[in-house]
Amino acid sequence: xxxxxxxxxxxxxxxxxxxxxxxxxxxxxxxxxxxxxxxxxxxxxxxxxxxxxxxxxxxxxxxxxxxxxxxxxxxxxxxxxxxxxxxxxxxxxxxxxxxxxxxxxxxxxxxxxxxxxxxxxxxxxxxxxxxxxxxxxxxxxxxxxxxxxxxxxxxxxxxxxxxxxxxxxxxxxxxxxxxxxxxxxxxxxxxxxxxxxxxxxxxxxxxxxxxxxxxxxxxxxxxxxxxxxxxxxxxxxxxxxxxxxxxxxxxxxxxxxxxxxxxxxxxxxxxxxxxxxxxxxxxxxxxxxxxxxxxxxxxxxxxxxxxxxxxxxxxxxxxxxxxxxxxxxxxxxxxxxxxxxxxxxxxxxxxxxxxxxxxxxxxxxxxxxxxxxxxxxxxxxxxxxxxxxxxxxxxxxxxxxxxxxxxxxxxxxxxxxxxxxxxxxxxxxxxxxxxxxxxxxxxxxxxxxxxxxxxxxxxxxx
Ligand SMILES: Cc1cc2nc3c(=O)[nH]c(=O)nc-3n(C[C@H](O)[C@H](O)[C@H](O)COP(=O)(O)OP(=O)(O)OC[C@H]3O[C@@H](n4cnc5c(N)ncnc54)[C@H](O)[C@@H]3O)c2cc1C
Ligand SMILES: NC(=O)c1ccc[n+]([C@@H]2O[C@H](COP(=O)([O-])OP(=O)(O)OC[C@H]3O[C@@H](n4cnc5c(N)ncnc54)[C@H](O)[C@@H]3O)[C@@H](O)[C@H]2O)c1
Numbered sequence: 001x002x003x004x005x006x007x008x009x010x011x012x013x014x015x016x017x018x019x020x021x022x023x024x025x026x027x028x029x030x031x032x033x034x035x036x037x038x039x040x041x042x043x044x045x046x047x048x049x050x051x052x053x054x055x056x057x058x059x060x061x062x063x064x065x066x067x068x069x070x071x072x073x074x075x076x077x078x079x080x081x082x083x084x085x086x087x088x089x090x091x092x093x094x095x096x097x098x099x100x101x102x103x104x105x106x107x108x109x110x111x112x113x114x115x116x117x118x119x120x121x122x123x124x125x126x127x128x129x130x131x132x133x134x135x136x137x138x139x140x141x142x143x144x145x146x147x148x149x150x151x152x153x154x155x156x157x158x159x160x161x162x163x164x165x166x167x168x169x170x171x172x173x174x175x176x177x178x179x180x181x182x183x184x185x186x187x188x189x190x191x192x193x194x195x196x197x198x199x200x201x202x203x204x205x206x207x208x209x210x211x212x213x214x215x216x217x218x219x220x221x222x223x224x225x226x227x228x229x230x231x232x233x234x235x236x237x238x239x240x241x242x243x244x245x246x247x248x249x250x251x252x253x254x255x256x257x258x259x260x261x262x263x264x265x266x267x268x269x270x271x272x273x274x275x276x277x278x279x280x281x282x283x284x285x286x287x288x289x290x291x292x293x294x295x296x297x298x299x300x301x302x303x304x305x306x307x308x309x310x311x312x313x314x315x316x317x318x319x320x321x322x323x324x325x326x327x328x329x330x331x332x333x334x335x336x337x338x339x340x341x342x343x344x345x346x347x348x349x350x351x352x353x354x355x356x357x358x359x360x361x362x363x364x365x366x367x368x369x370x371x372x373x374x375x376x377x378x379x380x381x382x383x384x385x386x387x388x389x390x391x392x393x394x395x396x397x398x399x400x401x402x403x404x405x406x407x408x409x410x411x412x413x414x415x416x417x418x419x420x421x422x423x424x425x426x427x428x429x430x431x432x433x434x435x436x437x438x439x440x441x442x443x444x445x446x447x448x449x450x451x452x453x454x455x456x457x458x459x460x461x462x
Contacts, residue, residue, distance in 0.1 A: 003027050005325065006121055006135040008113045008274065011039020012046075012314040013305025014141035015097060017321030022104035024329050029107035029133070031123055033273075037108065039143050040306070041314040042093055044163045051089040052166070052190050053345050055082030060193035060226070060347060075195045079171040082194075086166070109133075114275035118298050137300055137328045140274060140288060141321060144267040144306035152239050152263050158246050159239055159261045162187070172196060172259035176248050178236050179264035180207040182344050185219065187262055189347035192226035199229045199256060201236055201248065208344070211405070212357050218387050218407040219346055226347075231256070239263070269307050284309075293333055294324035302328060316340060339422045343412035348388065351411040353419045354403035355393060366396040368459055370428070370452030372444030374408050379439040385409040390444035392418070392428065394452045396459050399427040414441055428452045 004026035007014045014030055015037075021028035036043055059078045101108065111123040111131075120134045146161035148154055156164040158172075162183045175191050177184050180202030192198045200207070200223075207223075208216050223230075235251040239261055248256045269286045281296045281303075282289045288303040290296055296303050302324040305317035319336060326332045343351040360367045374380030374388030388408020395402050404418030421430060431449035436442045 001119065001136050002133045003029050003107075003135040005029075005137040005139060005328065006031065006113075006133060007139045007141060008121070009039060009141035009143055009270075009305070009307075010034075010037035010108070011141060011143045011305060011317065012041035013143070013307075013317030013321040014039070014139070015101065015321070016318040017139050017141060017302075017304065017325050018101060018106045019104055020322040020325040021329070022101075022106050024325070026325075026329060028105075029109050029135075030101070031109045031111055031113040031121065033110075033112040035110075035126075036094060037098060038090070038094055040145075041317070042090060042097070044166060046314045047090060047093060048086045048166045049162070049186055049190070050345055051086035052082050053186060053347070055085050056190040056193040057347055075171055078194060079168075083168075112273055114273060115279040115281075115301075116275075118279045118300055137302065137325075139321070139324060139328075140296070140301065140303040140307055141305045141317070142270040142274060142307050144269050144312065146264075147266045147268050148263070153241060154263070155241065158241055158244075158259065159263065161263055165262055168260075174199070174258040175260050175262060176201065176246065176256055176258040177262045177264060178202075178239075178248070179262075180204055180209065180232070181264065181266070182208070183264040184262070185344055185346045187264065188223060188228060189345075192223060192228050193347055197227065197229075197258075198223075199231065199258060201231045201234050201250065201256070203233065203235050205233055208350070210356065210358075211350070211352070212391075215350060215352075215389065215391065215405045215407045218389060219348060219350060221387065222346075222348055267306065267312065269309070271307060292335075293327040294320055295327070300328075311340060311342070313340075313342070337423065339419050341412075341415045341419050343415065345412065348385070348408045349411035350405075350407045351415040352403070352405040353415055354401070354422055356403060356405070357393060360393055360402065365402065366459075367402065368394050368396050368452050368455035370394065370448040370450070370455060372447030372449075372451065374441060374444060376447055377439060377441060377443050379441050379443070380408075382439060383409055383441075385441075388441065388444070390414070390441075390448045392431075392445070392448045392452055394428045394456070396456060399429060399456065401426060401428060401431075408441070410441060414445075417442060417445055428456070 005021045005028045007030045010032040018028045111125040113121045124130045174197040176199045237251045238249045246261045287309040294302045304320035306312045341353045370392045372390040375386035391405040393403035428449045
């Protein structure tokens with residue numbers, strides 16, 4: 001065999017698999033078909049969108065109306081600066097990742113890989129030169145791409161997906177966003193904060209339909225304050241490009257014109273190029289099926305990251321890659337954490353871990369809810385976030401924390417306090433008795449816990 005492990009795809013999942021294999025002294029290589037490593041995590045998804053979000057967020061903090069007050073020229077300047085900063089972050093991160101991989105002994109092989117059999121890959125480079133490499137273990141981490149239905153005329157300039165919108169050279173005057181999910185909310189935030197007139201069309205009653213109304217309501221209000229227009233419970237029938245502008249026709253008959261359209265309705269797996277039938281790998285609608293140890297139906301072939309579907313995050317892909325390699329070479333069954341944190345880097349951020357109220361109700365759990373509002377904390381007042389909220393869901397019988405939902409500044413960071421408490425089976429009493437730094441937003445955990453105690457005392461009354 002040429003290698004102990006061959007990893008297809010250099011996104012977060014592939015990188016962390018390779019790094020773990022190298023730390024275990026294994027001969028590992030990553031095969032990547034794009035000229036740059038990093039996948040959607042670094043090149044077209046997580047990091048660029050977060051870098052743009054940060055620039056837009058800072059711009060939105062200047063004056064009460066943010067960039068809406070600024071001239072178009074000033075806004076173009078902000079966009080150019082945001083793109084420059086995004087590209088700089090990507091370059092720096094790429095250098096960190098490449099150095100880390102090379103230093104630990106991982107080989108980087110350019111080219112597109114496909115399966116020849118359970119232990120062999122064919123790799124074709126950009127010049128069309130083909131070679132075959134074999135390994136004891138093959139790990140597939142080829143990720144996903146935006147879903148692009150054939151009836152939508154994507155052109156990378158006016159009708160965009162989450163990849164092409166990152167390469168816009170010029171800020172559009174208006175943007176229509178199709179979808180109310182994670183990608184939609186993050187890009188609505190970025191463009192609305194930069195002063196673009198944003199319109200949202202979504203088939204659900206509310207944005208982020210799986211989350212509670214009280215949490216999403218804070219985000220929706222922020223969007224409304226930034227001038228975003230909503231067409232909820234509406235479906236897109238067609239999108240066309242007419243004389244340099246777009247026309248979005250809704251099933252209800254409404255006609256909406258905008259300079260650009262972002263279509264953000266889900267992602268599709270990158271499994272076609274892998275030639276999975278050659279090794280007999282099972283798929284479910286293109287997504288690769290794996291067991292709890294990330295083995296495919298062919299035991300020496302593992303699959304991780306977006307390629308296996310939900311939760312399809314950079315954060316979870318990294319840990320799946322590490323866990324798969326541990327299982328392959330050490331036989332350890334590494335259970336993924338039960339409580340996965342989720343974050344939406346909108347303006348404001350939303351983050352949560354554990355159950356929603358809807359899920360708790362569905363599972364017939366007797367629970368109470370407590371809220372700690374940022375406006376009640378000195379830090380919330382100091383930083384000017386008076387709409388933020390920490391919401392706790394607590395099992396009324398065991399008093400254990402079963403869900404934490406945060407909306408507001410630093411929600412994606414604050415969530416880890418709740419996540420760790422849930423991991424160790426902590427109760428609401430641990431939060432009530434804890435000492436938090438003062439003044440901090442984290443104190444809202446204590447405020448929310450005290451609110452829960454009131455609800456628990458009430459629920460204990462005969
Ligand atoms: C706009 C956006 C924002 C996001 N924000 C976040 C966030 O804030 N937090 C978060 O945790 N997640 C976020 N995500 C999700 C995150 O980017 C993905 O979950 C993550 O990148 C998936 O990692 P992966 O390693 O599975 O695949 P990818 O990152 O998609 O990498 C797969 C790599 O495989 C390569 N490849 C494919 N086929 C072949 C082949 N046959 N041969 C060789 N190479 C191949 C591809 O070129 C690619 O480089 C975001 C996604 C998007 C689109
Ligand atoms: N902060 C983050 O963690 C982050 C940010 C951006 C993207 N992501 C990743 O990217 C993935 C994709 O993001 P997204 O916003 O496109 O997905 P999403 O699942 O959040 O939202 C997609 C929306 O499109 C609708 N939809 C999906 N498939 C459809 C179909 N076939 N027809 C009509 N409507 C359909 C869904 O009902 C939903 O409202 C996320 O699931 C996540 O894994 C994560």
